[in-house]
Amino acid sequence: MAGTGVFAELVDGDGVFKYYSSGEWKKSSSGKSVPIINPTTRQPHFKVQACTQEEVNKLIEEAKTAQKSWAKTPLWKRAELLHKAAALLKEHKVPIAECLVKEIAKPAKDAATEAVRSGDLVSYCAEEGVRVLGEGKFMVSDSFPGNERTKYCLTAKIPLGVILAIPPFNYPVNLAVSKIAPALIAGNSIVLKPPTQGAVAALHMVHCFHLAGFPKGLISCVTGRGSEIGDFLTMHPMHSGTAYTRDRKQSNDLVELYLHCPDVLICGLNIFWCCFTGGDTGIAISKKAGMIPLQMELGGKDACIILDDADLDLAAANIVKGGFSYSGQRCTAVKVVLVMESVANALVEKVKAKVAKLTVGLPEDDSDITPVVTESSANFIEGLVVDAKQKGATFCQEYRREGNLIWPLLLDNVRPDMRIAWEEPFGPVLPVIRITSVEEGIHHCNASNFGLQGCVFTRDISKAILISDAMETGTVQINSAPARGPDHFPFQGLKDSGIGSQGITNSINMMTKIKTTVINL
Missing domain, CATH: 3.40.309.10 (Aldehyde Dehydrogenase; Chain A, domain 2)
Structure with missing residues (x-):
């Protein structure tokens, strides 16, 4: 069952699921919670913490600090921890699937499949990351007209920094790890804002990463109301990127977030990765983003x-x-x-x-x-x-x-x-x-x-x-x-369905930037 056994520490004495920060499960100082409605019964089934701006600010600052050390961690060690998390996701597929059944009314078999598929994605990402990030590029100056061979150029891929990950309700585990795993293997830290519907399944998934032994502060998971933390997260200067997936229902939430909504976050970033249904909302984000590169998946009429x-x-x-x-x-x-x-x-x-x-x-x-x-x-x-x-x-x-x-x-x-x-x-x-x-x-x-x-x-x-x-x-x-x-596989949308391309390799590349070193002879 949710919040029992190895997951017991996720729940406080009042039955409210905690948020994750500094490598610990915590109660919010707000003393408030957000209900999660079971789609079948249409009654509250779970509750999650309503975090404060101060708590959000603290975990983002910790993510910034943790990322500096993580970026220096050898690739093989990053991959090793991801493989551990993948194994734990599969091992604990039953309680994760139970959450998906109660929170989003996902059929039981499909819910279990999502947990296993998520583990497979994390493992594949670990292997692909070692390959993609373990390669650099070497260039010489005399390949361009008018130049002698007097310069050697070395390029490498370096992390963006702090990534804000926002999955949708329909795949709150799989479409969370599709952002978390590429970000972590690339040397970034992660702040996860799960959807309200699906938040408890996402918290169980985060606990698998916790049990795998990732450094404190590297991964955080914040829950709460947009009226309390929405604008604060929207404008926070410490984010370096956002990995974002959205469905139609939560796209509507995103429209409301500009006016303080409960589910969707926008940040001042170097990269903004969106995947939700609602082209008007995506266009609004792109206008607000300014010079920030965007990667969005905005749904479709397939x-x-x-x-x-x-x-x-x-x-x-x-x-x-x-x-x-x-x-x-x-x-x-x-x-x-x-x-x-x-x-x-x-x-x-x-x-x-x-x-x-x-x-x-x-x-x-x-x-x-x-x-x-x-x-x-x-x-x-x-x-x-x-x-x-x-x-x-x-x-x-x-x-x-x-x-x-x-x-x-x-x-x-x-x-x-x-x-x-x-x-x-x-x-x-x-x-x-x-x-x-x-x-x-x-x-x-x-x-x-x-x-x-x-x-x-x-x-x-x-x-x-x-x-x-x-x-x-x-x-x-x-x-x-x-x-x-x-x-x-590459996954992308044209027109109002998005900007950029996803898929494990593409996502890893989007979580990095190019660093060039030129040797003058």
Whole structure:
């Protein structure tokens, strides 16, 4: 169970989970806490500390100090500690998974998979970091016209400093370690601000790094309300970088953070890494960031284009998996199906048959469809459904909702004037738009302000590559649904879906800067 056994020291006498600073689990001097609502029961399930500005300032100062020593630690020693943390994550997958089930209603099997995948990511990052950071570059001056061989140039990658890491609710462990591990192997220190929904799972993950034996002050985890610490973290001068992942719900939190919101932080940084759904928010950040380099993933309206020569059984299976896994609460979920009219009826029938087999219920029962994360998220999804109904969409199933639980719904004959044709539901509702040409499908995809991922189903590989080239998205999957991963693959968004590229190697490089030494002969 959460907060028991090896994790018992995470909880204070009042049952509130502590924050992590100076290598210790601490109660906040505020005497206040933040409740975490169970999406299934819609009742408070956990509580976390409401940290103060003074506590945040102290842990950031400690992170700055700890980073100086850590940067001098040999690469192999950094990797050794990361391997220990990875093993502990896998060893303690059960309590971590239990937190994910209660906090974000993630199906039990998927919750356990997230913990194991996170361990694998940390181990891979340790190995990749030794390779990437263990290499430098040597240059000579006479390779440029007009120069003699009188200068030797040596380049190396050095850490940024303090990295602020902000994962989203939907993968609060995996998308935390995807920032923490690259930052640590590169010689940075980490301040983690977990999402409110998913904070306790993240605290359990941090304890695995604590047990691995990382130096005091190198890793911190702060929880609290934006009204108390938001602006303070936003403007703190000691951060050197931010690794940031955001979902649709917490993107809304980010908008509020400019006005003191509970979940999202922005800092004066050298690098700002974002991954959340909400292009307007990302644009606002980029304007505020000034000359600070940015790396953002801002979600998407991932289009699935089905050609008339496609394997419809394969396409239907991927549409259901891609559109409804974790109730559609993924940035890379299939968000709109664009199918050629000639095969639309056949495809819709195949998808309907597979949707009918999805189980709906409790995450503890490992149901396919579980409650969405908050009531406000459910209300937003319902608003899209109501709009589609009013404008004439064909409902392939009856719309059904109980609390935060929404049954899977396929909407056929969706038109471009419907909100769901463009907006990201982040829920188990999938629109189908019938097209008469490939060009029409590409046009709809590219008309979106998003450009994260897309996919195309066809037996003609030449056609598939041409369509991939035409789609304005960071990734195109051929004959498979959109997906983030494997975790070492590049992952990026175009347009309002982001700036820069992630993936283990890219993330390590983004956590460093180039240092040049020139030897004059």
